[in-house]
Every structure is written in structure tokens, then in C-alpha cells.
Amino acid sequence: MKSSGVIGKTLGWVDDRTGLVAVTEHAMFHKVPRSAKWWYVFGSATLMFFIVQLVTGVLLTTLFVPSAAEAYQSLVYIDEKIPMGWMLRALHGWSSNAMCIMMLIHMTQIFLHGTYKFPRELTWVAGVALCVTTLGLAFTGQIMRWDANAYWGLGIGAAIVDRVPFAGNWLRSVVLGGPDISGATLSRFFALHVFILPGTAIGLIGLHLILVLKGGISEMPKVGQPIVPETYREEYESRVKKTGVPFFPDAARRDMVFCGAALIGLIGLAAWYGPFGPGPVPSPTIIEVAPRPDGLFLWLFAVLALLPPDSETFLILVGPPVGIAFLAALPFLSPRGERAPSRRPISVIILCIIVTALAVLTWLGETSPWSPVMKAWTSIPTPIEYVRHRSPLELQGAIQLQYAQCRNCHSIGGEGGKRGPALDDVATRLSWDQLVRQIQQGGGNMPAYGKNLSSAETEALVAFLSTLDGGSLPARIPGAMERQPGRDQSPTADPRADIGDDSDADAELDSDTVAAR
């Protein structure tokens, strides 16, 4: 009792001088709707991961050297020499992803439940600003992992900035801190990642929480209970007063359970998978790299590949600001009315389209079928069934297919680039003459090889391609095989036969195979 008396007196003194105890008490014990249950845990989880980021981030700044000359070595040192240093980096990396995912789920829930409407418009706007800040932290964090991906990722960022009309070149120098990517660039992004963006985030989180307290935690949406600004506040307060429960401990229980489980999950992921990178060293002289953004930005990587070139610059520069402005303006465009998803079909459809589009684009970004497989021509073998029983000219063509890097963009036997169509059955689609024309003149996203291949090389290549008829399909366009004198009468192995079995190659000369032809 004496102890509690001392505590009580101390708290009273602190409150008298600061007013903070009353504020904290209000925040902890203010009444929230009884219906605020599991849907409401994602905002708390986002905050928890942000705190993890702050703590691990501050520690990492004591170990990381933000100098282009030493950053990479300092990361390797943290991973390999500092006790539990790798775990610290792993926690920071995985918590970054977790924070972004929780934030996006939280935003989705707020959108789906129409919580952004009156009187919580500015809570939403602060949330949109937090979203942008968090994505900025994620991007600049990728730069802190000072490896080849970071270096060339900066080059991509610079190329995008460079597209700004008139001021692009000037702006690019400001962003890079010089005329090219250098030590100054890393320093600038370090300042952004460690000071400017976290400071902004802390300010915005404070504002966001004050606004949550001011507007009150929303109820679960109910059909037939639309938002009417003229009467909403009075009705909400009356309902919460009557049926609400204190935030702590009633509503906070679920937050605590979810956050605790998420934290343990984070530690498990970090311990199991370890830190992200660093990848290859960030040297401008090592160009055999294929820069890829982190998972969170793969959709953007896909968008940049799929946008029509004519409108690309406009969409890159105008799309994001317009999208963010539209998100921020949402509560002002729709401040009242029903919140229940079942009464807001257009919102639900828009959400479904956005989520599906992002999921598909992320998957496309992960598989990146538009990217050539740069080492396919040297590293992927030609399937044996495609070269068995081929004439010397055709075999020469098979070599030419590899040697001219065709395989970097075209697959055969399921392996190779996906930028161009697979060539397994190209002879069923193109005649001899069409193949020659396509190779020499290009078109349809393929370069013209007319100046790059001799006529003999082209002939050999076409001879090989004209044998690729998909195995069981006859060449649909006459004139492919027939262009080779006597070749149409020759036995051709069924490419599907004897896969993985070379021993009885001669058996394919049997009459059945020939008859199938």
C-alpha cells in the first residue's frame, strides 16, 4: 500500500508537471466499440514491426559504415564477425517486409470497411502518407544493402528521375549527389533511410494515433447503418458509451496475441532464412548482373516492362502521384453513406481488381518472362531428342541457334528465355520462307539478324528450325521440310520418344517411327 502510495504520488507529480499521465490513461482506457475484434489487429502489428525496425535499425547504424568504399565489407563483417550480427540484419530485413505487408492489409481493411469516411478522413490521409513513407524506407533500405542490386537499382531510379521533363538531369544530380552514382549517393540515401524517413514516419505515426483517439476506433460496418455526418458523432459516442469496452485490456488482448505471434513468427523467419544479401559486390565494372528489386517492388518491375513504350514516360511520372493523390482524396470523394462492403460493390470490385493486378504483376515480376536468360546460350543444353537423326546442316543450325544467342529469348524443350515464343513447334507455325524472313528482318520484338548472320548460317538455322514440329504435329505450312532436298523423305525421330534414354537411339529408325511421319 505504501509502495502504491508512492507510485500514486509520483504519477500525480508527473501528471501535474506534464499532463502525460492523463493522456496515457485516456489512450489506454478509452472506450472502444465492442465489435472491434480480430480485423483491428493489423494496425497494431504494423506499429510493432516499426518499433522492431527502429531498435534493430539504430543498432545497425552502430555497425554499418555508410561509405561506398566500406559499406559492403561492413555488411559482411556484421554477418560473419559480429556475434548475432546476422540475426540483427535478418530481423531488420524480415521485419521490413512484415511491416509493409501488415500496413497493406491494414489499409485494405480500412478501405473495405469504409473506415476512411467521416469523421476519420485525416486519419486515412495520414495513413496514406505513412504508406508512402514506409515504401520509401523499403526502397532506401534496399540501397543500404550496398550490393550489385543496390548499385544498379540506383541506376534505374536515376533513369526514371532523368525522364522528368526539363529538370530531369538537374534532379538526377540532386538525388545522386553528383554526376554519377558514387559515395555521395550512398550518403544521401543513408540520410534518407536513417534520419529523414524514420523521422517523418514517427511524426506521422504520432499524428495518426492522435487522430485515431480523436475520431474513436470505428465500429464494424453494419448494413443499414450509413454514415450521416450530421448525426454520426452523437450516435457513435452514445453507442460506445453504452456498449463499448476499455481499449486496455479488453480490445488490446487480441492485439497482444496477434503481435506476440507475429513477433515470434518474425524471429523464426529471421533465424531460419537469415539476412537478405548482400549479393554480388557493387562494382560498376561488373556488368554480368540482372538487377531485380525486392519482392515488394516486383510489381513495379513488371509494370516497367509491360507499359507501351510510347506512353511509358508519362505513365511512370504521372501514375504514382495521381494514384497517391486519388488515395488521399478518397474520403473527400466519398465521405458519407454505407460502410458495409455488401452495400459498396464498386469499392469491392476496385479492391479485387487492384489486389489481383498486384498479385499477377508480382508473379510476372518474379518470373520476368520478358527478361532474356543471358547465359542460356552457353549453359542450357540442346535436348538430345531435338538433334537425334538430324542432317549435318540441321545440326549446324542447332549450333547456330545456341551460338547466335537465340536461346536467350526462345526456349526449346522448356528451357531458355521466354521473351520470344517457344520454338519446339515453330515449324507448324512458320514456313521455310517465313522463318528466313523472320530471322533476317526481325519484327514482333525480335531484332533483325540480316546483317548479323551469313546466308549459310541462316540456311542452317532455318533447316534446324524446320525440324521443330512439336513431335506429333505435322508441319502445317507446306514448304518447310520440303525445302531441303530429300529431307522430307528422311526418317525423323519423334522428339517425344526415348526422352532420357540414349541407349537405343538406333531403334528410332524403326518402321513405326518412319511410318508416323
Add this chain to the structure above:
Amino acid sequence: MSERPSETSAGADSPSTPSAEAGGCEGCEAVKSGGRRGFLFAAGTTLLTVGGGLAAVPIVGVAIGPAEASDPNRWISLGKATNFKTGETVLVKFTNPWDSPTDGDTNQNVCYVRCIDHQTFQVFAVTCAHLGCPVEWFAQSRLFMCPCHGGVYYEDGARASGPPPRGLYEYIWRVEDGSFEILGGRLPGLQEST
């Protein structure tokens, strides 16, 4: 804070302000009223503006300084012109003409030199004109390919296919006393002249 209203009402050097009734702010009235308080407010505002402006000079200067710096391009020697073989395109390393102690490997750079004959060259930046990924030269097909979004260029740097809006960026070159030199230093970009 709570003393201010009484000071206003009791102040001898300014007329009493009906601002509260009119819905205006007392501070605004004080500024308009002139006198000692108005002077102090105006002086404070002026001093803060001047001070802020002076402080902004180094702050903004350092922030945007890199963009205002003089042209960083310098002539960089890539060795003897005769080192290049006619008909070949090769990757050549060079050191940026400017650097700082913290640049590390980033003060290095590379370009592709295409030797048409020993009097005629083309020098390409390795960065794709689409979004800046490094393009790779394939001598067999005589093409440059970009690993990111599939931009392809011919050996003369012209765009062959894919999303790039133009051909490869080219460096200006010259041969001085047998030395092959390029004008480099700035990361090539869409708004460059070459």
C-alpha cells in the same frame, strides 16, 4: 500565455482591441497597432526571416550543390588507339575524372568501344537507354542485350527491339597523339545530347 490578454487590456501604449468580439486574433491586432509591441513583432519576424535565409544558403547549397556543379565531363584516356582491333567491340574500364575518398569501386566505370577502323570508333555507355540496367555485348550475334526488360541493340548502338526509346548512349571520342580518349564523367541519360 495567460498573462497576455491582461497585458493587452492594460497596455498603455496601445488602444484596447475589440478583436475578440470581431473574431480576429489579438496578435494580429498588435502588429497592426504599431508601437513598441508592433515594432518588436516586426523586428522578430524580420530577424528570423533574415536568419533563416542566411542559414538556408549552406543548407540548400549543399543539398542542390551537385546539380549546380560545373560540367564534370573530362577527357579520359582509354589507352592507345592502336590497341583496339578493327571490327571488334570490347568492354573497357576507366576511372571517373572526379572522385571522393568514400567512392570505393564506384569511381570506376566501363564503356564499350567499337573499333570500325583505326580512324573511326563508337563508344557506348553500358547503361540501357530504357532504365539504366547494364547491357551485355554478344560478339557472336553482334547484339547488345539488356537483362532487365529485354532491350536489344545492334552493334552500331541502334535500338533493335524491346522497350528502349532510343539507341545506346554514346560518348564523344577523339584520338590525341595516338591516345584514344572519351569525354566522360557524367552518367549518360535521356536528356544528354548524345
